[in-house]
Amino acid sequence: MSQLEVKGLNKHWGDARAVNDVSFTIEPGEFVALLGPSGCGKSTTLKMIAGLEEPTSGSIHLNGRDLTHLPPGKRGLAMVFQSYALFPHLSVAENIVFGLRARRVAIEEQNRRLRQVTELVDLGAQLHKKPGQLSGGQCQRVALARAVVAEAPLCLMDEPLSNLDAKLRNEMRAELRSLQQRLGMTVLYVTHDQVEAMSMADRILLLNEGKVVQNGTPETLYGAPESTFVARFIGNPPMNLMQKDAQHLGVRPEHVRVDPKGVPAHVMHCDYHGADTIIDAVLPHLNQQTIKLRLPGHQQLPQGRELGLSWDRHHEHHFCLQSGQRLNPVFASPTLTPDETETHHVA
Amino acid sequence: MNRLSWLHAWLMLLPALAMLLAFTHIPTLTTVWHSLFFPERGGAPAEFAGLDNYRMMLDDTVFWQALSNNLWYALGTVPTSIALALAMALWVNSKISGRTALRLAYFTPTMLPMIAVANIWLFFYSPEIGLFNKVLALFGHPGINWLGDSDWALPSLMLMTVWKEAGFFMIFYLAALQSLSRDLYDAAALEGAGRWHTFRRLTWPLLMPTTLFVLVNAILNAFKLVDHLFILTKGGPNNASNLLLYYIYENAFSFFDSNYAATLTVVMLALLILLALLQFGVLERRIHYR
Numbered sequence: 001m002s003q004l005e006v007k008g009l010n011k012h013w014g015d016a017r018a019v020n021d022v023s024f025t026i027e028p029g030e031f032v033a034l035l036g037p038s039g040c041g042k043s044t045t046l047k048m049i050a051g052l053e054e055p056t057s058g059s060i061h062l063n064g065r066d067l068t069h070l071p072p073g074k075r076g077l078a079m080v081f082q083s084y085a086l087f088p089h090l091s092v093a094e095n096i097v098f099g100l101r102a103r104r105v106a107i108e109e110q111n112r113r114l115r116q117v118t119e120l121v122d123l124g125a126q127l128h129k130k131p132g133q134l135s136g137g138q139c140q141r142v143a144l145a146r147a148v149v150a151e152a153p154l155c156l157m158d159e160p161l162s163n164l165d166a167k168l169r170n171e172m173r174a175e176l177r178s179l180q181q182r183l184g185m186t187v188l189y190v191t192h193d194q195v196e197a198m199s200m201a202d203r204i205l206l207l208n209e210g211k212v213v214q215n216g217t218p219e220t221l222y223g224a225p226e227s228t229f230v231a232r233f234i235g236n237p238p239m240n241l242m243q244k245d246a247q248h249l250g251v252r253p254e255h256v257r258v259d260p261k262g263v264p265a266h267v268m269h270c271d272y273h274g275a276d277t278i279i280d281a282v283l284p285h286l287n288q289q290t291i292k293l294r295l296p297g298h299q300q301l302p303q304g305r306e307l308g309l310s311w312d313r314h315h316e317h318h319f320c321l322q323s324g325q326r327l328n329p330v331f332a333s334p335t336l337t338p339d340e341t342e343t344h345h346v347a
Numbered sequence: 348m349n350r351l352s353w354l355h356a357w358l359m360l361l362p363a364l365a366m367l368l369a370f371t372h373i374p375t376l377t378t379v380w381h382s383l384f385f386p387e388r389g390g391a392p393a394e395f396a397g398l399d400n401y402r403m404m405l406d407d408t409v410f411w412q413a414l415s416n417n418l419w420y421a422l423g424t425v426p427t428s429i430a431l432a433l434a435m436a437l438w439v440n441s442k443i444s445g446r447t448a449l450r451l452a453y454f455t456p457t458m459l460p461m462i463a464v465a466n467i468w469l470f471f472y473s474p475e476i477g478l479f480n481k482v483l484a485l486f487g488h489p490g491i492n493w494l495g496d497s498d499w500a501l502p503s504l505m506l507m508t509v510w511k512e513a514g515f516f517m518i519f520y521l522a523a524l525q526s527l528s529r530d531l532y533d534a535a536a537l538e539g540a541g542r543w544h545t546f547r548r549l550t551w552p553l554l555m556p557t558t559l560f561v562l563v564n565a566i567l568n569a570f571k572l573v574d575h576l577f578i579l580t581k582g583g584p585n586n587a588s589n590l591l592l593y594y595i596y597e598n599a600f601s602f603f604d605s606n607y608a609a610t611l612t613v614v615m616l617a618l619l620i621l622l623a624l625l626q627f628g629v630l631e632r633r634i635h636y637r
Contacts, residue, residue: 050537085531
């Protein structure tokens with residue numbers, strides 16, 4: 001049986017539809033990322049699952065139990081907040097067992113779980129400090145420990161790493177993922193950072209304007225984006241989308257290579273990133289549209305330098321010009337004729 | 348630091364320093380000085396009294412009565428108005444309709460001048476035509492002489508003070524409540540903390556700095572409030588509602604014994620400083636400041 005089941009969830013504020021008919025399920029032990037740009041409704045969705053926001057319509061079931069209208073405390077969920085929401089007047093230990101005390105768990109059990117969890121997140125020396133005396137990364141661990149100690153069937157995380165600096169964020173990402181896998185936690189993780197979603201999640205729910213635009217593994221979202229929105233959102237730099245033959249032709253910068261026999265182009269701008277260089281080039285045969293390509297190492301090409309560019313047919317993505325929907329089936333095969341692709345046109 | 352920046356520092360401090368010296372420190376010192384003299388009699392220079400004024404004070408039953416009245420007055424008004432203020436703040440901080448009107452209603456007593464307030468309450472307390480006795484009459488009660496009965500005069504003053512002060516303190520609690528992070532409450536709610544648990548473990552400790560501030564102010568007010576006595580009881584009957592500051596006023600301007608008034612003032616000042624030190628000393632250590 002699926003662990004969490006969200007069906008037809010809606011949240012409207014007046015005419016504004018913050019969340020519009022969102023449905024998905026999460027299996028036990030799965031790490032699902034709710035990804036999207038700011039204002040796409042991902043936090044609102046999370047809050048409705050947590051019970052902090054009342055849905056306009058729709059239902060939320062956890063292990064077959066209807067949670068839709070239960071108060072937050074009765075749902076048995078754990079949550080990590082973006083601000084950590086640590087109680088500033090309580091010590092780290094008191095913060096961690098706050099929920100256990102509120103639920104009147106026996107003292108011995110509280111202490112046993114506290115010991116266990118402090119070992120897991122490596123907080124032993126900090127137990128008697130107040131949150132104000134901790135660094136950002138340590139606060140993050142306390143928030144995580146408070147969520148883990150509840151042993152809840154589902155743990156919600158609302159951009160938990162976004163207040164950390166880049167280096168720490170990378171470390172915590174790996175740590176969080178390994179903790180989740182060791183404990184077999186079921187996690188719904190809200191983020192606007194595609195790198196977090198791609199690197200940690202088993203599955204990504206990409207939201208835009210309150211709707212789920214694609215639900216799939218990171219590889220699927222990267223390899224077969226269902227619309228131009230997904231294509232532009234996933235990948236850095238984003239996929240090149242060029243208008244060609246009444247379609248959008250999409251090619252990822254990393255799939256474009258320099259090939260003297262390929263499409264002629266000339267260099268506009270080079271952006272050196274260390275391990276590789278992103279080159280912006282203009283395609284004179286394609287209405288002067290620009291294309292980005294990724295070349296390894298330091299490639300400082302002069303502006304206007306003539307290049308030939310090519311890519312494999314199976315790296316092409318085709319999208320409808322009007323609706324932006326994907327036209328070719330998953331991983332277009334090079335033998336596909338234009339007539340066949342038209343049958344998938346859903347404009 | 349060089350000489351010029353020292354000069355700058357003192358120049359910057361000068362305005363505040365001048366005000367404090369002129370209106371606080373110098374008057375305090377002259378009060379202490381005055382309390383060491385007998386009153387001038389018939390143009391003769393004031394005679395040095397040493398601690399005689401203080402000895403006289405210890406034998407003065409009215410002083411002891413005013414002091415004990417004041418302690419009861421503080422004990423009766425401070426906790427009640429703080430509890431009421433907190434309750435009202437929690438209420439008007441919740442999502443209820445018309446809460447702006449409610450906040451304003453609670454704050455109105457604070458906006459009115461004390462003399463006006465006392466006049467309004469005089470009508471409530473009047474023995475024959477007063478509101479309270481009219482209500483009591485509905486239940487067949489003969490009525491109480493609120494301000495004329497020595498058992499009721501002080502409690503009547505206390506009731507009015509609570510009414511006046513609670514709205515004022517509510518504003519501080521309300522401001523503090525609104526600065527508390529929504530996330531903390533969301534987190535507590537998710538952890539399954541009920542309303543009472545949330546209040547006891549979260550709201551109350553986080554409001555402690557405000558409570559200390561309000562407590563200090565409430566106690567100082569309890570010793571400083573004097574305006575309503577002029578309208579309502581004039582300290583009577585038989586000093587039953589006399590408070591320290593009013594007794595000081597009586598000594599200075601009715602009995603024209605400004606030296607004894609200075610003595611009482613010094614004692615009151617010492618009392619207030621002691622109370623403030625005690626509060627900060629005891630509570631400071633148990634308060635979490637963000």
